[in-house]
Amino acid sequence: MTSATTILIVDDHPSFRRCARAVLEADGFAVIGEADDGEGAISAIGSLQPEVVLLDVQLPDMDGFAVLSRLGEDAPSVVLVSSREASDYDGLISASGARGFISKADLSGAAVRSLLP
Amino acid sequence: MTRRRLGAAVALGILLYAAALVLVLTDDLGDRRTLVVLVFAAGVVFTITGAIAAARRPRNATGTQMLAVGLVWSLGSLQAADDSFVFTLGFALSALAFVPFTWLILSYPTGRLPRDDRWIVAAVAAIVTLGPLSVVLTDSTPITGCADCPESAFVLSDDAGLARAASLAYALLAAAAALGVFVRLVRRYRASTPPLRRVVGPVYLFTLEALVALIAGGLVSTVSDSAALWLEHLALVSLALMPVAFLAGILRTRLARAGIADLAIALGNGTPLRDALADALGDPSLRLAYWSAQREEWVDGEGMTLAEPIARGANAATVVNHGGTRVAALVHDRTLAEQRELVDAVAATAGLAFEKERLQAELRAQYRFLETIIDTAPSLLTVVDTEGRIRNFNRAVEIASGLEGRTRVEGRHFWEVFIDPAEREAMIERFRAAAPDFPATEYENTFMNANGQERVIAWHSAPLLDESGDVVRVIAGGIDITERKRRELDLQRQRDFANAVADAIPSFIVIVDHDGAVVPAGANRAFLDAFSWALSKLEGTSFLELVADDDEFSARMAIAGAANGVPQSERESRWLTRDDQERIVAWTATPVLDQRGTARVLVSGADVTERARQEEEVRASRARIVAATDAARRRLERNLHDGAQQRLAALSLSLRLTESKLPVDVEAALESLAAARSELAQALDELRELARGLHPNVLTDRGLGPALEGLVVRSPIPVTIDIPAERFPPAIEAAAYYVAAEALANVVKYAQATEVRVRISGDDDGEVQSVVVEVVDDGIGGADPSRGSGLEGLEDRVESLDGVLEIESPRGGGTRIRATIPVARPESGPAEPGHGNPPPVAGPH
Known part of the structure; x- marks a missing residue:
């Protein structure tokens, strides 16, 4: 059995982070950390080196696209999430370098995995 | 008549009369000698006097006519011949001289035959040609009673009856012609002026006498030969003396010259010029006209203008020059024109007197002219004596004072006429204080005149000095300025009203010149108060300095446009108070003329600072409302996103987890469901709060x-x-x-x-x-x-x-x-x- 894929959850709402951890762990992801803002996310990516980052678009200090632009070449796969629709960010998502976008209500391990290589 | 012709005529006369003399001396005339001598003498006298007159007055035909009479007369001498043919020829031609004679007498004294008299001359010519001819053809003894006379050489019939008839017919026709001339001369004499009568009188008298004698002789000869002969002698004597009368008339000038010496004496004695001249010229109707060089017109001795032309009808004018300039004219009887030399001599003698009289006449004319001006001038002119009494005044004074008629003004103190009782004492005092020099002054006074009208007169007065330099009169000239004063007052009232309005209205009014400089008194009270200016400081200040820098260009354009006559539409600019506070003013610039007619620009405006502030506030308020609405929307979206949406997303995940756990791990599923319910409850709370925030129901x-x-x-x-x-x-x-x-x-x-x-x-x-x-x-x-x-x-x-x-x-x-x-x-x-x-x-x- 291969080891579980490591994932970092970045969202400023604790209740969502809590639910997302439960859902992703239940679907076999290893949640190795959480961050509640952009700076926190960049710092956690550097220190925890997750394979996947579940990144909320709307963060208190900067948005998810700004976080993506600050990640280097060897950045992990990033999946954007938001309580809004993907159509609200049409164009921004494809240009951001993220693997894809999942609406928060539709989050599941399968949905994340389907976006990974 | 030229000298040569005259010479030839005289020569011819000498020849003719020499021949006649030979005839008279050689022939045996018997009883007719006296008659022949008289005829001869009359012819010679006519010839000589005619020659003298023609030589002296060559331009007057009278001399020539007399000469003609004398020459033709000589033909009658042929009757003295013993030879029948010559005698008969002489008889036939003897009366021919009456043709030039009639011409002469009717032309006298001008020498020109009036057109109306030509037929008389023609009739006479016919009678004196045919009459004697008919006699010599019918009567063998044409000269009645002349026993020595030859018989007619031309007689055709010796019928005594026929001869008598021819002789009578000739005599009657001659008498008729003579009567015609007679009537004509009498009429002419009666129509003549005295000077003319003096000239023609003697001539007419001799002529009439001769005619009467001839006619009577002709008529009497048919009855009594001796009486006829006597009358014939009388007629011939008259005719022989007649040339003297002609000469006297024609040469009267020469005689009159003697009167010039009398003229000089008369003038020296102080006889009036006109009377002296009238005497000298023998023309009591003489008038004198003087030339006013200043007015370029003829005036009489009193200076009254004479109508042109100054000579009319029977009068002629002779202009008198003295020292090369025209001084006067003699308006005299037209016949005096024939005596040019006399008139000229008289004029030359009286030249100096003319000049003196002319100057006096001109002076009088000027005086009259001045008098007319003074009386027609609208200005008041008064002359008062040193006591203040009005001594002279013009018509304007009567009108202004309301005292019509000279006696109502003359001799009164001027203050009684022109000064109101209230000011009279002060005026009298001032007048007396001005004595004795009465220096020139100006003053203005208002008084109620005799008609109860208020008049305002502006006076200028100046002293009039006598030769010793003392003031004898004071001349005061006044202009009635009542109307002008009234208009000035009206204008002043209008101006005051306009100023009061300008100062009362809250709008700003500034008047500037073409360069934008504020003119004196060029701002109203509202402007001065609002912009803290004093009128004295504002004068000359450029209006553009009163406008904020950013608005200066627009203001400059508006002023320039209005200065070019184009009214400007309203604009808003920031005007500066003296302490650099900005006021927003809505204003216009309009071209106007000030009270002197100078083109100005009227800047008028209203302070709209408060309105502009309120408008700005409304704009800001609207902007804030929009901003607040936007903020509220953003807040609502954020609240929904951060609150209810997150809860519901988490709830969705919890339910998904519960779903996945339900058959495997019931405990975990229950835990998840509890969490989900809690999320849902909070979501509801937040939505409720949100709804309440929008509007409390x-x-x-x-x-x-x-x-x-x-x-x-x-x-x-x-x-x-x-x-x-x-x-x-x-x-x-x-x-x-x-x-x-x-x-x-x-x-x-x-x-x-x-x-x-x-x-x-x-x-x-x-x-x-x-x-x-x-x-x-x-x-x-x-x-x-x-x-x-x-x-x-x-x-x-x-x-x-x-x-x-x-x-x-x-x-x-x-x-x-x-x-x-x-x-x-x-x-x-x-x-x-x-x-x-x-x-x-x-x-x-």
Whole structure:
């Protein structure tokens, strides 16, 4: 059995982070950390080196696209999430370098995995 | 007649009369000798006097005519011949001389035969040609009673009856012709002027006498030969003497010259010039005209203008020059024109006297001219003596004083005529103080004239000196300026009225010249007050300096446009007060003429600073409303996103997890369901709060009290409220609610207060019914609406209902917010538009 894929959850709402951890762990992801803002996310990516980052678009200090632009070449796969629709960010998502976008209500391990290589 | 012709005629005369003399001397004339000698003498006299007259007055045909008479007369001498043929020829031609004689007598004294008299000459010519011829053809002894005379050489019939008839016919016709001439001469004499009568009188007398004698002789010869002969002698003597009369008339000039010496003496004796000249020229009708070089017209001795031409009818004018210039003219009888030499000699003798008289006449003419000017001039002219009595005055004085008639003014003191009683004493004193020099002065006085009319006269007076330099009279010239004064007064009233209006109106009025410089007294009271200028300082200042830099170009263009006559449309500029405060003025520039007619630019404007400020406030208020609306929308979106949406997303995940756990791990699923219920409950709470924030439903349904109680319940700081149960229009209730809610939210956020009091009350001052909302806390104070605490939004809301929001928030002294919102009367009101609709602005933060 291969080891579980490591994932970092970045969202400023604790209740969502809590639910997302439960859902992703239940679907076999290893949640190795959480961050509640952009700076926190960049710092956690550097220190925890997750394979996947579940990144909320709307963060208190900067948005998810700004976080993506600050990640280097060897950045992990990033999946954007938001309580809004993907159509609200049409164009921004494809240009951001993220693997894809999942609406928060539709989050599941399968949905994340389907976006990974 | 030329000298040569005259010489030839004289030579011919000498020849003829020499021949006649030979005949007379050689022939035996017997009884006829006396007659023949008389005939001969008469012919010689005519010839000689005719030659003298023609030589002396070559231009007058009289001499020539006399000469002709003398020459033709000589033919009659042929009758003296013994030879029958010569005698008969002489008889036939003997009367031919009456043709030039008739011509001579009817032409005298001018020498020109009047056209009307030509037929007489022709008739005479026919009679004196045919008459003697008929006699010699019928009568063998044509000269009745002449025994020595030869017989007619031409006789055709010796019938004594026929001869008698021919002789009678000839005599009657001759008598008729003589009568015709006679009548003509009498008429002419009667129509003549005295000088002419003097000239023609003797000639006519001799002629008439000769004619009468001849006619009588002719008629008598048929009865008595001796009487006829006697009458014939008489006629011949008359004829022989007649040339002397002619000569006397023609040469009268020569004789009259003797009178010139008398003229000089008469002038020396002081005889009036005209009388002396009339005597010298023998023309009592003589008039004199003097040439006024100054006026270039003829005047009489009194200086009165004479109508042109000065000579008319029977008169002729002879112009007299003295020293090469025209001085006068003699208007005399036309016949004197024939005596040019006499007139010229008289004129030359009296030349100096003419010049003197002319100067006097001119002086009189000038005097009359001046008198006319003075009397027709509208100016008043008076001459007063040193006692102040009016000695002379013109017509204008009578008119202005209302005292018509010279006697009503003359001799009165001028102050009785021109000075009102109230000022009279002062005038008399001034007049006496001016004595004895009476220096030239000017003054203006108003008086009531005799007709009760008020007159205003501007006087100039100057002294009139005698030869020793003493003042003898004072001349005062006045102009009646009553009308001018009245117009000036009218104009002044109009000006005062315009100035009063200009100073009373709140608009600004500034008058500038073409360069924009303010003209003297060129601003009204409103401008001076509003812009803190003194009129004296403002004069000459450029209007452009009174305008803010940014608006200077526009103002310059407006002034230049108006200076070119183009009225400018209204514009708004910032004008500067003396202490550089800006006022916004809506103004125009209009071309005008000032009272002197100089082109100016009228700048008139109204202070719209307050209006502009209010407009700006309205604009800002609108912008704030939009901004507040936008902020409210953003806040709502954020709240939904951060609150209910996150909860519902988490709830969705929890349910998904529960779903996945349910058959595997019931305990975990139950735990997840509990979490989900908790999320759902919180989501509901947040949505409810959000909805309440948009608009408290309870306010619409239950009014201010219950709505505010909800706020109080949720407030972390104790709140006491005092709210009436009364309902107000929805917009007012909404405004009151949001004032209280915003104030409470601020208290919670910033005031650090321990308690808050909210009081809403109705207020009715008798005129306006209002709702007053008061929120008072005991916090730290220092609230500032401009800091974006939401108070500004409340201000807009309250002011939109014509209400007032007052904030008292001294630092450390708590905060009192008081909104007074007028309640509309039933008929109209500011609150009406919002009735029934939710408020346009979102609620508190």
